[in-house]
Amino acid sequence: MASIVLKGSGQKMPLVGFGLWKVTKSSCADTVYNAIKHGYRLLDGAGDYGNEKEAGEGVARAIKDGLVKREDLFITSKLWNTFHAREHVRALAEHQLKLWGIDYFDLFLIHFPIALKYVDPSHRYPPEWFGDDGKVYLQNSPIQETWEAMEGLHDAGLAKNIGISNFSGGLILDLMRYARVQPSVLQIEHHPYLTQEPLVKLANELGIAITAYSSFGPQSFLELNMDRDAKLLLDHNVVTQIASEHQKTPAQVLLRWATQRGIAVIPKSNNQQRLMQNLHCTDFNLSPEQIKEISALNHNLRFNDPADIDVRLSIFA
Numbered sequence: 001m002a003s004i005v006l007k008g009s010g011q012k013m014p015l016v017g018f019g020l021w022k023v024t025k026s027s028c029a030d031t032v033y034n035a036i037k038h039g040y041r042l043l044d045g046a047g048d049y050g051n052e053k054e055a056g057e058g059v060a061r062a063i064k065d066g067l068v069k070r071e072d073l074f075i076t077s078k079l080w081n082t083f084h085a086r087e088h089v090r091a092l093a094e095h096q097l098k099l100w101g102i103d104y105f106d107l108f109l110i111h112f113p114i115a116l117k118y119v120d121p122s123h124r125y126p127p128e129w130f131g132d133d134g135k136v137y138l139q140n141s142p143i144q145e146t147w148e149a150m151e152g153l154h155d156a157g158l159a160k161n162i163g164i165s166n167f168s169g170g171l172i173l174d175l176m177r178y179a180r181v182q183p184s185v186l187q188i189e190h191h192p193y194l195t196q197e198p199l200v201k202l203a204n205e206l207g208i209a210i211t212a213y214s215s216f217g218p219q220s221f222l223e224l225n226m227d228r229d230a231k232l233l234l235d236h237n238v239v240t241q242i243a244s245e246h247q248k249t250p251a252q253v254l255l256r257w258a259t260q261r262g263i264a265v266i267p268k269s270n271n272q273q274r275l276m277q278n279l280h281c282t283d284f285n286l287s288p289e290q291i292k293e294i295s296a297l298n299h300n301l302r303f304n305d306p307a308d309i310d311v312r313l314s315i316f317a
């Protein structure tokens with residue numbers, strides 16, 4: 001399987017993985033088992049997705065049935081916003097590892113550069129964005145403090161690689177000034193409506209691998225009423241025309257557009273056929289003109305913006 005070699009650890013990260021956000025909890029173990037059975041080796045989870053225990057059950061069953069060994073898998077998880085304080089990072093990572101039933105993550109990311117007030121996991125887990133009264137409470141934990149605690153996870157072997165998600169250029173440059181362990185991966189929203197060229201260039205220059213999330217643009221946000229009434233990329237005539245030229249699906253074209261530019265993808269699907277279709281997206285090549293044509297759809301349209309929750313969370317302002 002095509003992969004990206006991560007700077008620092010030298011570990012290979014698969015170019016195509018499986019995303020776990022909104023993977024239905026009741027069928028998550030089966031979905032993960034099937035994803036592994038069909039060839040996925042990267043699983044992209046997060047504390048916030050609320051299905052780490054079930055994902056771990058799918059992994060355990062796949063290992064028990066001899067489909068894979070733990071070391072064949074690349075398991076990613078993320079630190080939620082309410083656990084940014086130095087003293088909470090390790091406890092949370094250990095809690096998450098326990099849920100997964102594994103003893104290390106291949107990659108552990110800071111989910112957002114946003115620190116929220118601590119919520120004890122015994123009170124509510126996952127804690128999400130709001131306090132008990134429905135309000136957002138910020139907390140004074142600077143990223144440097146959180147990153148140093150992430151480095152502690154790396155030192156302890158609990159995370160083979162550490163990284164960041166939803167960070168912008170200025171924050172990355174600042175982090176690079178003090179990082180003892182450099183971020184291996186930057187995970188960002190990335191699709192033809194939001195191509196993020198300057199950020200991609202910066203990460204490339206710094207040797208930070210990029211993983212795209214929400215590669216299908218508005219598709220993932222339809223069910224949340226957060227699609228901003230954007231035309232679906234999977235129905236866009238530029239994409240469907242190129243798909244028919246290659247006898248591929250629009251989804252495969254969108255994924256290939258990213259991977260051909262060296263960006264890893266982690267599509268999610270609750271449907272077995274689409275899950276398989278998404279994995280098989282690297283056996284054809286788009287022409288440079290087709291890549292250009294798809295990239296020209298960019299109009300800096302972002303769907304996942306915490307500023308929609310509270311203006312004090314405007315990390316992309």
Ligand SMILES: NC(=O)c1ccc[n+]([C@@H]2O[C@H](COP(=O)([O-])OP(=O)(O)OC[C@H]3O[C@@H](n4cnc5c(N)ncnc54)[C@H](OP(=O)(O)O)[C@@H]3O)[C@@H](O)[C@H]2O)c1
Nearest residue numbers: 019020021044165213214215216220251267268269270274
């Ligand atoms: N770091 C972050 O802040 C962050 C934020 C968002 C997501 N992520 C990660 O990135 C992963 C992927 O992003 P995402 O879940 O937002 O969106 P996505 O993978 O771009 O899109 C998922 C949506 O597309 C549909 N779909 C999947 N394959 C399809 C296909 N071949 N043809 C037509 N429709 C298809 C899915 O429906 P069905 O399930 O019905 O197939 C679902 O509605 C997440 O699961 C998560 O792991 C990270």
